[in-house]
Amino acid sequence: MLQTLKAETRPHHERAERVVRLLSPDLTLSGYRRHLEALYGLYAPLEAALASCLEGLFPALRLADRWKLPLLEADLRALGHDDASLARLPVYSCPPALPGVPEALGTLYVLEGATLGGQLILRHLTRHFERGAAGGFSFFRAYGESVGPMWRAFGEALLCACPDPVLTPRVVRGAQDTFEAFEAWLREVHADAPSSL
Structure with missing residues (x-):
């Protein structure tokens, strides 16, 4: 399934990238x-929807270990945010619909x-x-040395969760919709400041 997902989402992935x-x-x-800040505004609704749809169903997914919102919060705090300013960050209002487990797994794949x-x-x-002014890059350091094992564990859990x-x-549709959400949201947020990215 991972190979199918990669092939079927390639154009969506490239546009988001x-x-x-x-x-x-x-x-x-x-x-x-x-x-x-843009990632925070996207991950907040996506992870909430994933938790609602998947929490407790597939222990092998280790969802609690995969949430990135706390890591984004840590990075943003290192860059000057506090509780009040985090609460004011814009959040993507049109996250992809997750009508069922397969679509949620497509989102998690992304x-x-x-x-x-x-x-x-x-x-x-x-x-x-x-020089370290950007903080500790907690979001991009997620899983530390376990990035590869966590990816393989996700692939195995995906096959167990959707064997049919x-x-x-x-x-695939869930993954495509999620890539499209990434692209749409980042374009919207960054449209007025392309030179600073």
Whole structure:
């Protein structure tokens, strides 16, 4: 199923990736902070929806270990946010619908893939902000040395949760919708400040 997901979401993934400009040599600290704020506004509704749909159903997914919102909060606090300013951050109002478990797993596939792909971004950020002014990069350091094992565990849990191939198109649709949400939200948030990203 992971290979099918990768193939069927490739164009959606590529479009979403083009909106993430964290690898730019011109990235500023304010641009980095703005990107984290955007991610916070997207992960908040996505993780809430995933918890509502999946919590307790598949212990092998280890959902509690996969939530990224606390890591984004830690990074944003390191960049000057407090409880009040975090509460005022805009939140994406049109997250993808999750009518069932397969769609929710498609959304989780995108979030877990972002964690895996974030390792490249982490290497760039640590070099780019070598003086440490950007904080500890908690979001991009998620899972530490366990990124690979966590990705493999997700793939195994996905197959156990959706063993019937007839469900694969629904998982794919959930992933495609989530990539589209990433693209739409990041374009919206960053539209007025492209040069700082």
